[in-house]
Amino acid sequence: MHEEHTYEIAGGTLRAAPLGDRAIVLTAGNSGDNETSQLLAQVGRRLRQVCPLWVEDIVPAYETVTIYYDPFSLVKEAAAGNMGQASHEEASRPFAAAVRIIGRLLELPEGQKDEAAGRLIHIPVCYGGSGGPDLEEAAARSGLSAEAYAAMHAEAEYTVAMLGFMPGFPYLTGLPERLAQPRRAEPRKSVPAGSVAVAAQQTGIYPVSVPGGWQIIGRTSVRLFDKDAAEPALLRAGDRVKFVAVREDELVLEGAWSL
Amino acid sequence: MSLTVLEPGFYTTIQDLGRPGLRHAGLGAGGAMDSYALRVANLLTGNDPQAAGLELTLSGPVLRAEQDMLVAITGADMGPRIEGGMELPMWRPVWLAAGTVVRLGRAAAGCRAYLAVAGGILVPPQLGGRGTDVRARIGGLDGRPLAAGDAIPCMAAGDLPPPAAALAARLRQRALAEGRRRMMAAPRWFAPPRAYGGAGTDGIVLRAMPGAESGQFSEAARTALYREPFRVAPASDRMGLRLSGPMLERTTRAELLSHGVAPGTVQVPPGGSPIVLAADCQTTGGYPKLAQVAYADLPLLAQARPGDIIRFQPVALAEAQRLDLAREQELSVLAAGIKAAINSL
Incomplete structure (x- = not known):
């Protein structure tokens, strides 16, 4: 099903699936042990650091990170040319565009030091x-x-x-x-x-x-x-x-x- | 300058479009249940869409304007009248003279009405919003529903932004030109009103996508969700609507770890009766998610009241997003139309 997507990141595999038309849930392979919590919290912090304007909230939980987004805001940004080579077609399908961009953000090398880690x-x-x-x-x-x-x-x-x-x-x-x-x-x-x-x-x-x-x-x-x-x-x-x-x-x- | 609450009505709160951005801290986004109706009311009074207004529930309040003001009422029809008898038209801007008392009654159909005032309701913003989160006790007036005697702070007439000021001045002139002491004036134009189905109708149709755990429900449950009518139970509020209807059976007993939920999430507790989460829902939940109502249909959910019939209709994600974007386009067109109408007065 094209509404599911998988990301390979350092520390494990994340599966992306829609929570309706305004949120995306990233799920970790393992269930809620301390390591998984740490990994997901780290994913949450990384995404927060580079948070696009169309993302409203990033919520880590036991085995998931839920990303709440505003599709209209995403489409407007795409139309303004702020999303690289996002095709016109993709901009009319906000979920696909969001999944693609989140994947790219997860691949970004760590820019600033993650100071919140290990607090x-x-x-x-x-x-x-x-x-x-x-x-x-x-x-x-x-x-x-x-x-x-x-x-x-x-x-x-x-x-x-x-x-x-x-x-x-x-x-x-x-x-x-x-x-x-x-x-x-x-x-x-x-x-x-x-x-x-x-x-x-x-x-x-x-x-x-x-x-x-x-x-x-x-x-x-x-x-x-x-x-x-x-x-x-x-x-x-x-x-x-x-x-x-x-x-x-x-x-x-x-x-x-x-x- | 303000609106005075003479009678609070059944449940009246100050609401805006919510405060997203703090769900990671456990604070839900909240906001108006029928955001479409609030946004239209704001457009009609020359406000930004996110300005705070009043959300009225089932039975409206009695309010006195302590200054000349421009208001608009949208959503469910609670038969708004000026004290003394005259009907106050909905879905259009209305100028009120200082001292006018506005009385709203019970909603004939639908559940929630919205009252916007030009300049917005000016309670101090808290955590990025002015709307009331009653459970977290933030926003609005002390984070609570309105009570008799409350003074709702509004913008002084002299401070209104140009379009609202021009519209208010024009309508005031019109009222004075009528000769008699008119308490109210409205233009002939209006935003297209919405009709809301009641208990006697075929029901409110909500388009929904499969939830993450829909595969854990029996075939019968998944079929029943889209085929059978559900009735809104009395224990429904801004957090969620409880539905009664066929028992929706889950085929596993496995407990889920808490995960993100959103307004429109259809979750099914072990009893088998679904709950559709609404604007004030928690940020996370642990019940399995059978379906998710399309965002574009949340205003319809907001207008469902105890006793009403709800039916679900399947929709694909891509179509749900198309509906959402089309709704935004519709509001942009409406905004442009209202602006043109105000300018041509």
């Missing part, structure tokens, strides 16, 4: 207590004491696989298998902002208070989404994250949300 962010967490009401039960399910569960959670290094679900919510991979947890049978009506939580083989942090079904093991005062900042989300796909266990009073001292 390591530390996030202070107060485990257990009123900010982590599910820690005891989660630890018991894992056959650990609450202290040991918290220590293992803080010991591991995580990768931001994607942001989604709500503005600024990071899905972190890299949770030690032993710490995996089922979702709550009944979601809570309100999970407080800053809650550090676990579900299946992933951990995450709630940026604002919303209903949620993950097991809450701790609380941070770090602000994950700042609606007044130009880049409102603290974390980006591909970032590495480490949690630092702190006492509740230390968390209050972190109240300025600086790191």
Whole structure:
């Protein structure tokens, strides 16, 4: 089918397929392990660096990068002669043109250094207590004491696989298998902002208070989404994250949300 | 200077064409559900297409103009009237005298109407847009739907850009020339109105392409999607429309990892009843995608209301993109026509 396309890039193979008439999904061969997340985050950053005007959004997730685009804007650019040898015929078929250009962008030699790669962010967490009401039960399910569960959670290094679900919510991979947890049978009506939580083989942090079904093991005062900042989300796909266990009073001292 | 909300209506929000560019941070693009109707309302008032206006849902608000202003109402017909009885014509620019009260009622058919004011609604932009994202609590007035007593900031008459200022001045003269104290004036020309199907009709036809996981659904499910009618369920909103109809069976139980979704994505949770995602949808989802509604048909989706019948019709990607580009051409022609009409007044 001509609506599917494959790119060979350093690190693996990407398959391109349409998500309707205004988005393209690049899918990696392997499923959502840390390496795949890193590769896709890197693809996302590369495309962002050279982002054409007709691309609206580039969204890395576990095994995909979704590129949202505006076909009319693409066609206008083609008509203005801004797209090299894009034929008139291709300009009337925006998907084909977009797939061709994305392929070319992926082949570009790395221009500037990828400074965002390997960013390591530390996030202070107060485990257990009123900010982590599910820690005891989660630890018991894992056959650990609450202290040991918290220590293992803080010991591991995580990768931001994607942001989604709500503005600024990071899905972190890299949770030690032993710490995996089922979702709550009944979601809570309100999970407080800053809650550090676990579900299946992933951990995450709630940026604002919303209903949620993950097991809450701790609380941070770090602000994950700042609606007044130009880049409102603290974390980006591909970032590495480490949690630092702190006492509740230390968390209050972190109240300025600086790191 | 402003519009005062006397009664908020069922669900009225300030909307523009959305804030794309932050989906990677988990913030959806949002924007008007029926972007076509908002864009036409903006063109009629001499605005940029992306100016913020009001999105009215099912039952409209009661508003008082605190200054002379130029407005246009498009979308679903909520029977707009001037307090005192006179009908306010839709799909054309209308000059209102300061103090005029505009009352909208229930939509006879369709779901959403748009009210644009010349100069746009001037709430401060947040993260690149003025529209309201209620879930993220950004944009609009404190990121929430309008309430009685709200003052909606509008451009002062003296600051209007030339075409809007000229049109407002011309219509004002016309109102004064009528002799009586006229509260309203409109030209004879108008943009072609759109009609919206209701529950009693054959249904709203949405053209759709296969979704990435359509192969994971049973043959029966794939056939049923395009053959059977679906009814819009009451639990539908700007995030998505829930449909009831035949159960759409998936042949695997395999869980999917979260992936990008977009307005128009037809996803099917394990229960088998599809949800069509809309303007305020999340950036990512985990349910299998059976189909994707063509972008050009999202304005029709926006006008579907609980109880309405929806039918899906297959469309190829190339054809969907042709429809999208044709819609843009249509709007360019309309924009040129309106400009010429304003200049010849």
